[in-house]
Amino acid sequence: MKLMRRMPRIPMELPERSDITGSDVPGANPEPAGARRPRPALARVWRFVGLEGKIVVMVMSLLTAALGSTCWLWASRIDPQVMEILGDQARETAVTLSMAARPAMTTGDVAAMRTMGGELLRARNILFVAFYDVAGKNIALASRQTSMRSAPPSLRSTEVSSLAQVRMGGSGALGEYLEVCQPVLDTGLRGGASRLMGYVSVGISPTQEKLQVQRVNYLSMGIGCVVILAILPLAYLLVHRIFLPIRKLARATNRIAGGDLDAAVAIDRSDAIGDLARSFNAMIATVKGQQQDLRQANRRLEQANDELEQKVAHRTSELEAANRRLSSEIAEKEDFLRAVSHDLNAPLRNISGMASMLLMKHAGRFDEEIVHRLQRIQKNVEVETDLISELLELSRIKTRREKMERVETVAVVRELEGMFENDLRSGQIQLIVDTPLPVVNGERSRFRQVFQNLIDNAIKYMGDGRVREIHVGCAVRATEAEFYVRDTGLGIDAEDVGKVFCIFRRGRNSASRNVPGKGVGLSWVKSIIETYGGSIWVQSEPGRGSTFRFTINGQFVPESGEQPKARSVA
Numbered sequence: 001m002k003l004m005r006r007m008p009r010i011p012m013e014l015p016e017r018s019d020i021t022g023s024d025v026p027g028a029n030p031e032p033a034g035a036r037r038p039r040p041a042l043a044r045v046w047r048f049v050g051l052e053g054k055i056v057v058m059v060m061s062l063l064t065a066a067l068g069s070t071c072w073l074w075a076s077r078i079d080p081q082v083m084e085i086l087g088d089q090a091r092e093t094a095v096t097l098s099m100a101a102r103p104a105m106t107t108g109d110v111a112a113m114r115t116m117g118g119e120l121l122r123a124r125n126i127l128f129v130a131f132y133d134v135a136g137k138n139i140a141l142a143s144r145q146t147s148m149r150s151a152p153p154s155l156r157s158t159e160v161s162s163l164a165q166v167r168m169g170g171s172g173a174l175g176e177y178l179e180v181c182q183p184v185l186d187t188g189l190r191g192g193a194s195r196l197m198g199y200v201s202v203g204i205s206p207t208q209e210k211l212q213v214q215r216v217n218y219l220s221m222g223i224g225c226v227v228i229l230a231i232l233p234l235a236y237l238l239v240h241r242i243f244l245p246i247r248k249l250a251r252a253t254n255r256i257a258g259g260d261l262d263a264a265v266a267i268d269r270s271d272a273i274g275d276l277a278r279s280f281n282a283m284i285a286t287v288k289g290q291q292q293d294l295r296q297a298n299r300r301l302e303q304a305n306d307e308l309e310q311k312v313a314h315r316t317s318e319l320e321a322a323n324r325r326l327s328s329e330i331a332e333k334e335d336f337l338r339a340v341s342h343d344l345n346a347p348l349r350n351i352s353g354m355a356s357m358l359l360m361k362h363a364g365r366f367d368e369e370i371v372h373r374l375q376r377i378q379k380n381v382e383v384e385t386d387l388i389s390e391l392l393e394l395s396r397i398k399t400r401r402e403k404m405e406r407v408e409t410v411a412v413v414r415e416l417e418g419m420f421e422n423d424l425r426s427g428q429i430q431l432i433v434d435t436p437l438p439v440v441n442g443e444r445s446r447f448r449q450v451f452q453n454l455i456d457n458a459i460k461y462m463g464d465g466r467v468r469e470i471h472v473g474c475a476v477r478a479t480e481a482e483f484y485v486r487d488t489g490l491g492i493d494a495e496d497v498g499k500v501f502c503i504f505r506r507g508r509n510s511a512s513r514n515v516p517g518k519g520v521g522l523s524w525v526k527s528i529i530e531t532y533g534g535s536i537w538v539q540s541e542p543g544r545g546s547t548f549r550f551t552i553n554g555q556f557v558p559e560s561g562e563q564p565k566a567r568s569v570a
Contacts, residue, residue, distance in 0.1 A: 055239050060232060067224040075217050082209045086178050087166035090204045093120070094164070094182035097200045101131060105184050105197040110140045117142025125205050127174045132199040145173045169203070177203040245273045249280055261288045352378055402443040410437040412448050413472055416455055423459050427468065434473035438481055441556050446528045453521035454548050458487035465489065480534065481557040486547040492540035500538060501526040532556050
């Protein structure tokens with residue numbers, strides 16, 4: 001019969017050996033990585049044995065210990081009891097012999113004494129019978145050992161106090177024995193007096209009784225082993241029966257793990273296992289209810305997802321339609337701008353050509369006023385043509401992107417410094433770079449347009465002040481880079497500060513009215529800055545200059561630029 005069965009168990013995460021042994025434990029010897037100590041054979045076997053087998057082993061161990069201790073207690077107590085019984089037998093035999101030997105002792109009949117001793121030797125455990133006179137001299141002896149000529153020296157004058165007491169003795173011929181020495185008294189004297197006539201000594205062997213006790217002990221041990229072997233299968237069946245509800249719980253758990261929430265345990269008991277079964281069934285009911293709630297929630301979520309997908313699809317279609325309309329409108333706008341540009345440029349070119357032709361052919365016949373008016377016509381045509389081109393370019397800033405590249409803004413400023421060199425020198429203006437300017441990822445021509453318009457405005461609106469400077473600088477932060485262009489010019493009125501970035505809007509103070517311009521440059525700058533996730537604003541005070549600040553999103557500023565030397569042009 002297979003006595004060891006492994007119970008189905010829920011897998012559990014056990015800590016690795018490194019969790020309890022290793023360098024983390026104070027005083028533990030470090031082990032190489034991945035090394036594992038081999039388990040002892042007994043530990044491996046014990047780990048393999050199931051819970052039922054362990055309980056059976058423990059029960060049988062306790063039973064074996066109980067039977068073994070009982071046998072040991074029996075063996076340790078039976079020997080003294082047997083010796084005590086034999087001692088009582090020896091005393092009774094000695095007393096009886098002393099009374100029977102009284103007549104023979106009185107007459108000195110040694111043959112009668114030997115006859116009585118021989119009769120006693122017929123008992124299985126009496127080894128010898130000895131008769132002594134008053135002086136302790138052996139006068140008659142009956143012994144199982146025929147070669148024995150005299151009784152053992154059991155009686156001495158110094159041992160009178162040990163009379164009628166059981167004494168252990170032994171000899172090479174007789175072995176171990178119990179001896180009792182009893183006095184023989186003559187009680188027939190007058191007045192109730194007694195007279196010592198001699199002694200009798202009886203030796204009884206305990207060997208047969210000890211052998212019998214040993215056989216009983218062996219028989220008891222054999223019966224105990226038979227009982228243990230008989231109880232072993234019964235113990236296993238009992239443990240197996242006790243674990244039946246737990247196996248049912250394990251099977252129900254496996255069914256639940258497989259998704260069968262209708263599993264239940266039919267156990268009606270009033271003990272802890274019954275409480276566990278009822279708790280298990282309650283847990284299944286709770287989980288089942290939660291699963292139903294979860295399924296309902298999932299259905300509601302699916303419905304909501306379907307509705308959301310429909311709304312998203314509807315909004316996407318609307319957005320796509322809006323994008324198509326926007327793309328169409330942008331295309332129409334560009335076509336419109338191109339058509340307007342072409343339609344406006346064509347008559348302007350004709351006007352400019354006719355004025356040029358009149359000046360070339362008839363300049364000598366026209367008076368000075370007519371020549372001046374024809375020249376003004378040519379100049380206005382050039383201005384309007386440039387304005388149309390700038391407006392067309394402004395409309396393309398956010399829709400048509402150019403090649404992205406690394407732009408060294410300090411190089412752009414220096415390039416513009418060279419381009420405006422004549423204006424700076426003639427106006428005695430200093431262009432100063434205050435801080436290092438970073439390298440940005442962007443469209444070089446767009447960044448050039450930004451700095452060009454801001455520096456150009458600073459030059460045009462410098463005025464007649466004593467301090468004539470234009471400062472350029474930048475502060476790089478974690479999320480953005482903030483540039484500034486500050487001048488010491490005319491400044492902007494407070495009511496015009498929020499309007500300067502609108503197209504065709506210019507400052508209205510008297511000092512700036514005579515400054516040439518179309519009112520488009522700052523609109524360009526604003527559109528370019530917004531394409532890079534930034535913003536632009538101005539801080540100004542009339543008569544003390546203006547500071548234009550704009551930011552660039554940090555994703556376009558990978559690193560800081562070189563530290564330029566401050567340069568100025570007088």
